[in-house]
Amino acid sequence: MRSQQSRILVQLRDLILKGAFAPGERLAEIPISARLGASRTPVRLAFSTLEQEGLVASSPGGGFVMRAFTRKEIDDAIAVRGVLEGMAARLLAENGLAPGMKEAFEECLTAGDSALGGDALSLDGYADYVEMNDRFHEMLVRFCGNAALQRSIEVNSRLPFAAASATLPMHPASGDGRRWLLITHHQHRTLVEAIQRREGTRAQALAIEHVEVARMNLRFAYEKAREGAEVAPAMRLLAPSEDRESA
Amino acid sequence: MRSQQSRILVQLRDLILKGAFAPGERLAEIPISARLGASRTPVRLAFSTLEQEGLVASSPGGGFVMRAFTRKEIDDAIAVRGVLEGMAARLLAENGLAPGMKEAFEECLTAGDSALGGDALSLDGYADYVEMNDRFHEMLVRFCGNAALQRSIEVNSRLPFAAASATLPMHPASGDGRRWLLITHHQHRTLVEAIQRREGTRAQALAIEHVEVARMNLRFAYEKAREGAEVAPAMRLLAPSEDRESA
DNA sequence: GGGGCCATCATTGCATGCAATTTGCGCAGA
DNA sequence: TCTGCGCAAATTGCATGCAATGATGGCCCC
Numbered sequence: 001m002r003s004q005q006s007r008i009l010v011q012l013r014d015l016i017l018k019g020a021f022a023p024g025e026r027l028a029e030i031p032i033s034a035r036l037g038a039s040r041t042p043v044r045l046a047f048s049t050l051e052q053e054g055l056v057a058s059s060p061g062g063g064f065v066m067r068a069f070t071r072k073e074i075d076d077a078i079a080v081r082g083v084l085e086g087m088a089a090r091l092l093a094e095n096g097l098a099p100g101m102k103e104a105f106e107e108c109l110t111a112g113d114s115a116l117g118g119d120a121l122s123l124d125g126y127a128d129y130v131e132m133n134d135r136f137h138e139m140l141v142r143f144c145g146n147a148a149l150q151r152s153i154e155v156n157s158r159l160p161f162a163a164a165s166a167t168l169p170m171h172p173a174s175g176d177g178r179r180w181l182l183i184t185h186h187q188h189r190t191l192v193e194a195i196q197r198r199e200g201t202r203a204q205a206l207a208i209e210h211v212e213v214a215r216m217n218l219r220f221a222y223e224k225a226r227e228g229a230e231v232a233p234a235m236r237l238l239a240p241s242e243d244r245e246s247a
Numbered sequence: 248m249r250s251q252q253s254r255i256l257v258q259l260r261d262l263i264l265k266g267a268f269a270p271g272e273r274l275a276e277i278p279i280s281a282r283l284g285a286s287r288t289p290v291r292l293a294f295s296t297l298e299q300e301g302l303v304a305s306s307p308g309g310g311f312v313m314r315a316f317t318r319k320e321i322d323d324a325i326a327v328r329g330v331l332e333g334m335a336a337r338l339l340a341e342n343g344l345a346p347g348m349k350e351a352f353e354e355c356l357t358a359g360d361s362a363l364g365g366d367a368l369s370l371d372g373y374a375d376y377v378e379m380n381d382r383f384h385e386m387l388v389r390f391c392g393n394a395a396l397q398r399s400i401e402v403n404s405r406l407p408f409a410a411a412s413a414t415l416p417m418h419p420a421s422g423d424g425r426r427w428l429l430i431t432h433h434q435h436r437t438l439v440e441a442i443q444r445r446e447g448t449r450a451q452a453l454a455i456e457h458v459e460v461a462r463m464n465l466r467f468a469y470e471k472a473r474e475g476a477e478v479a480p481a482m483r484l485l486a487p488s489e490d491r492e493s494a
Numbered sequence: 495g496g497g498g499c500c501a502t503c504a505t506t507g508c509a510t511g512c513a514a515t516t517t518g519c520g521c522a523g524a
Numbered sequence: 525t526c527t528g529c530g531c532a533a534a535t536t537g538c539a540t541g542c543a544a545t546g547a548t549g550g551c552c553c554c
Contacts, residue, residue: 273535287536291537308536309535310537
């Protein structure tokens with residue numbers, strides 16, 4: 001632990017993203033500081049940071065409350081991620097890959113190949129794919145060499161369900177799940193191909209299209225919100241009033 | 248003042264953007280809290296926020312130091328703004344303007360017309376144009392209806408010289424300055440036209456091209472860094488080592 | 495019996511105290 | 525003269541105290 005505040009921040013963000021607090025719930029300082037074993041000061045600081053990140057909202061009467069996330073909001077954030085990752089892909093294609101980047105991308109592709117290799121998808125294979133997917137998107141953003149772009153994507157991806165991990169179907173056991181993983185993996189492959197060929201516009205378009213899978217998964221998650229809430233408690237962060245719109 | 252911390256945050260950000268601190272300078276809590284008339288606690292909080300915004304950096308030994316901004320960094324942020332504003336323009340064109348938006352944009356255009364109307368550009372006219380320009384870009388982002396996009400642009404624009412205001416030439420007295428203002432104004436007009444005609448791709452392209460004026464101004468500012476530092480103290484936030492690259 | 499008002503309490507926002515750590519400086523030695 | 529070391533002062537990070545503000549429950553009046 002580098003400092004109390006960084007530890008508190010990470011733990012608190014983790015709790016939030018795991019759905020430990022219900023939307024609208026007041027986030028009182030004293031019980032949380034007691035729970036995390038620190039005083040109120042670092043907790044206050046963490047709240048302030050989390051407010052910047054958009055995870056909690058400041059209550060008009062002081063203090064902070066847990067936010068709810070509407071479907072439109074998440075959908076919009078995913079669209080923004082698409083545009084930003086599209087820019088990153090275009091930049092990479094235009095500027096060319098520095099030594100080692102090509103190998104790193106290809107390592108991701110082969111890792112995905114082996115994760116999806118068998119006929120059925122094991123839970124380990126799914127975990128491997130998730131890890132690879134995160135790495136792939138992180139590299140795409142880091143390699144493009146635009147720090148502002150990297151920052152924007154990081155800020156944007158802090159919204160629940162907007163990050164690259166949310167691209168993946170949350171129902172890997174089903175046949176549908178594996179099929180969608182195969183599609184995203186194919187998209188990764190074509191994206192790398194376009195970047196290597198310096199086809200900037202194509203790379204950009206592919207990256208933008210890539211996030212459509214995430215939007216589809218979001219729609220699926222909303223439709224199955226009832227059963228999903230048991231598997232992933234974070235689902236309760238979704239604003240329930242949006243159910244109408246998803247119909 | 249709603250609270251100490253919001254006041255401190257605004258004042259501190261203002262000081263930073265006005266160049267009150269030299270790059271690398273240690274931002275000690277005690278003198279700053281004394282200067283702003285508060286205790287160290289809200290100042291600490293403001294520092295934390297400003298670190299999130301990328302204006303200050305946390306020192307390895309604790310505390311915060313003033314950041315320097317490289318030319319590439321600002322250039323990259325401007326490019327990101329172009330892409331994001333391009334997305335906003337495309338969305339507006341695709342979704343159509345809600346009632347009142349068209350009038351608001353046209354009000355901006357006529358305001359720009361009258362600001363640039365005379366033969367020579369007065370200082371008042373320049374101020375009017377700057378105000379209108381800010382309003383124009385703010386509306387573009389707000390009207391598009393994508394909160395995540397709005398947030399991304401706001402975060403990105405907090406970097407010095409990356410905001411829409413920096414689009415404008417800082418040398419309005421010269422004939423060049425007025426010429427560039429006329430060009431950006433024309434770009435605003437064509438952008439509104441494309442949006443009204445629902446020409447999404449054109450609107451996007453125009454918004455992306457629009458920020459090229461900002462990049463040109465940045466280059467100009469770097470070349471004239473010596474004399475510019477006297478007029479705009481914030482110029483000293485630019486990393487000096489980048490002078491080589493600008494040559 | 496219901497509604498409004500008041501008092502009490504909890505909670506926040508800010509100030510400050512204290513210990514740990516770091517930075518800066520002086521000094522000695524090579 | 526330059527380098528390494530040790531000490532002291534200052535600064536940070538965190539805990540906690542205190543006043544102010546908002547919430548909550550009870551009580552009184554209608």
